Amino acid sequence: VEAVKMSFADQTQFTPLVVCELAEDTKEEAVEWLLSRIKEKQRNGGDRLLPALSQDDKKENPNIFLVGASWQRLLIGAEDLGLIKEFSDGSMRTFTYANREDFKDFQGDGDGFLSMAECQLIIKHELDTLRAKQETYVPGYPKIKLYPGKSIVRRMHSKGILLQIFPLHDKEELKRLSSTWYQQIRMAFQPLDDIRRYFGESLALYFGFLEYFTLAMLPMAIIGIPYYFFDWENYDNYVVFAICNLIWTTVMLEMWKRFGACLAYSWGTLSRKKAFEEPRPGFHGVLGHNPVTGREEPVYPNAKRHLRIYLVSLPFVLLCLYVSLCVMMVYFDAEGWVLGLHDVEPTFWTGLLLFLPSIVYAVVIEIMNRLYRYAAEFLTDWENHRLESTYQNHLTLKVLVFNFLNCFASLFYIAFVMQDMPLLRQSLATLLITSQILNQFLEAFLPFWLQKRRNKRVQRNESQTALGSKLPFEKQVMLEADMSTYLGTFDDYLELFLLFGYVSLFSCVYPIAALLVVLNNVTEIYSDALKICQVFKRPFSEPAANIGVWQLAFESMSIIAVVTNCALIGMSPQVKSYFPESESQLILLVVAVEHVFLVLKFILAFVIPDIPKHIQIKLARVEFESMEALKKKVNEGNSSSFWKSLKLHITVPGQERWC
């Protein structure tokens, strides 16, 4: 970075933060217009723009721009974003530019006060909120319409003019982070605070949850080992194990909320208010006034959105679920038919045929998952949510339900319709192990290997022109622009969620699952860290106070787990043998036990506070002070309105009729 500062000597102390890539054939006037709009902000202390990066190299895209900003501008942006930083008295307060000196770690002109990830987030926010004013179309592209309030960057992005915006890596810091994080294998917690400084809260919370989840699974894994080795066949001996598992799951999820709240508080995201979030870039509507802040921004009626959700999205999701169930039934029919065929007249070809239904089913499920994902994204986008977080929640919920059904429907069918426990255990083991291996391979090592190959090729080309172990800055930007984009923590959470399902739903059938998941998670931490540091473009930091809809998803899973485990225990032959005469008595007992467990879960969730007491007090204190401040402000308002009312009294006799 220091080198770059030198090479662009005309721009003193310019640190490039974000890369903005336009299509190669973008019309000159559109480029000029976009640059002028960004520079317009600069005039009001706005971002600074670097001109096109590598004009000399004909092969490269000339329309790559680097965006940076002065420290002062970034600090004002931090105030606009409502970042919360540690105050000099140790409390967490909303950052204000005027008050910057009173924040902890603020020194000199503020260099180093904001992390690079925060600076990049601020610039992204500035770019995202570049909105069209009087322009009716993008200059040079009369077909790309604009209307007042439309985000320029978003429109140009969706029309393919703007290819991508991404934050730059900081090679020095990345190296430091990698070495403490994943480059040596040792017994230590992850450097969550460093991860958060480099990648933002959302990712740091994911890694925090992954670590917490792994550690929390450890007791179950250890208890599960003897059960696995000594009692394989009598799975009703697992009653105690299952009960421990159920209670532990509940307590674990409740405690995570508290732990996550501690993390989010120390990162300043716990008390960030949702209502003050800017609308997400994709949000469109007529330019109006936000009823809360009074600021100008697009508005979209809530009723319309609800209509779209309940009349279009919901029926569509239900239809997809139904189709998925039908496909599953066809698969079981096909398998039964093939099995029958093979039993009647076993030949080599029927032996091969035995594998066909499973393979076809796996492929069909994969295709359905992908198609559904596109449809869900389209629908959620079309629902036009105001906030990025609500958009993500709706998308997650849609995808989650479908994935849950696809993954577990066949297991449920085997367990409760076919009642074939050995087959259930076998399917569970197969699914768990193959999905783990496949996931880690497809998700981290394959992209890493591809990336390595690409890097080497680039480096080889490079070494022909200039010898040196360090890539020049321009090449580094090009290299990063070529990397694939990290699409958010969604798939990582989904994977954890499904693993959690395998462990909790059928724990009394397959107690070794917890151990497998722990082993998987340990490698997952390393492979995910590798993936995020080396394989993908650096993602923008995302402020997050909790794991959002995933908390709900995991809790729902743990509730379903109570039902399935109780049912499995009730179905075991040995438990059945205690009630030889009356099956209905057994069922009633199982249902009663299940209800007791559910009540217990709710009482536990009610009794354990979500936010630890000491943080509750700190939050209440800031709120109390803000209330006192409001009173004071109103008082000041009053004194001025006192003068106003006085004036009015004086002017009343003559001008009464004009008011």
Next chain:
Amino acid sequence: VEAVKMSFADQTQFTPLVVCELAEDTKEEAVEWLLSRIKEKQRNGGDRLLPALSQDDKKENPNIFLVGASWQRLLIGAEDLGLIKEFSDGSMRTFTYANREDFKDFQGDGDGFLSMAECQLIIKHELDTLRAKQETYVPGYPKIKLYPGKSIVRRMHSKGILLQIFPLHDKEELKRLSSTWYQQIRMAFQPLDDIRRYFGESLALYFGFLEYFTLAMLPMAIIGIPYYFFDWENYDNYVVFAICNLIWTTVMLEMWKRFGACLAYSWGTLSRKKAFEEPRPGFHGVLGHNPVTGREEPVYPNAKRHLRIYLVSLPFVLLCLYVSLCVMMVYFDAEGWVLGLHDVEPTFWTGLLLFLPSIVYAVVIEIMNRLYRYAAEFLTDWENHRLESTYQNHLTLKVLVFNFLNCFASLFYIAFVMQDMPLLRQSLATLLITSQILNQFLEAFLPFWLQKRRNKRVQRNESQTALGSKLPFEKQVMLEADMSTYLGTFDDYLELFLLFGYVSLFSCVYPIAALLVVLNNVTEIYSDALKICQVFKRPFSEPAANIGVWQLAFESMSIIAVVTNCALIGMSPQVKSYFPESESQLILLVVAVEHVFLVLKFILAFVIPDIPKHIQIKLARVEFESMEALKKKVNEGNSSSFWKSLKLHITVPGQERWC
């Protein structure tokens, strides 16, 4: 009231608001001390005290004092209490004295801006927060110890020196309220805003809930009538009725939250913050600093309170529940024994004996209820909750669980152990009707009649000395001091809760219950209104944002109702006849249906927002403004700390070592 103002001509414009009655034999120095402490507040613009009321009449207690305050003092008190009033722009804002002119309805010196109930609440708050400073005991009573921070009024109250503090009625306004509320029978909503102005939010919310509950029951009552008259015996035909009932109950309770939020918002209690509540008068602890506000107040460690709750209160409650169940079993045994005796050799005496178990059981239940109530109050007091609201919640929960068991355990036993549906229907009808009649008689008409008699006696005595239809003010005070104290809405809610249980738990057995409850509630509105206006002393206004723990109680009841109704339907002979071979299949189906219902309930509760959108926006706006104000305040703080830091820099060279 006008007459009083005249009779105490030395105190210009004094309106007596609250009556403070000390024991007749209180030592002079204690009286003097208390009066001086109250007057001390007066010197800082505090309350005004009226001297002893009726010195001439030897029979009366000389130690009755009237407390009032100037408008200015009351307005400052309103700010201390954090009252929220309507601002001139229509939003609800925390009242501040400095800004009083900008609030709606504020005219002149503020007379009439605060309702009488609010003024009385302010004075009560002032009296409650009279805390001991250096005094180690109450003057004249060396045995009544005091320590810094102890509420004087509370200590004197608990030691029997202070007999009572109560607010005075406003006869004029009470007459006006009564005439629009209950004195003529007509089709109209209750004047909730007037009730709130006169009795405060807590009571107004109770009457609002009573009305809402009655109206919401109306559809079920109407649907229930044909079921009752045409299908008495085949209660499995009530399946549709039961399903409607379950869904309706859920929706009704969710909608109440929204309706209640609207009421609370318009009354300014919705956004009142819990953390700023003063500790309840009974709260004791070492004088420390509140971690949120920084103010001096008693503190008590949370851990100790939790120990008391979980190690003493919880086991005690469980023990009581167990005892209650044992008593019920003894009752059923006794009844079976008596029935057997009567069957073997029916005589007149065994015929009489048949009634004995029921009578004894009813008496024992009543005794247990009362004993338990005392124990629960003692325990909850001993738990030493900081806020009145948490105290009430813990007390309510304790009493609720026990009452629920006492009322419904026998019905559950009849329904699910004896499986005797005609007996269940009969018990339900008996319980419902007798409890309704008894309640209304004991609760309202009997006290009203007794009060009427007492009033007449007083009036007769009065008429001997002075003829006149209107009582003199002193006599009116004496009359009100003699009335019994209203102990809060607890028993009224409890009654509604139990009625709700009768309707919802066994609705498919006895669909006419809804109609009976509607009829009961209509008369309940009148009798409760009569009771609160005529029978009891005026209660202090209690700010409340919702019906608190009762919402949870009603929701829990509606969840239990899902379970019982599904079970009852599954147990009906006609449903059983659909599954002649396999009883277990029937049970599984019933359990599945029950689970679907429970899931549906949770989805409904999740989807329907608790606070209507337009109120959410208004709340968010005030919060946003308070955040902005905080930023502004911090900015100001910054400029002053800027000067401080400047000073420090100047003085650094010489004084560095002394800092």
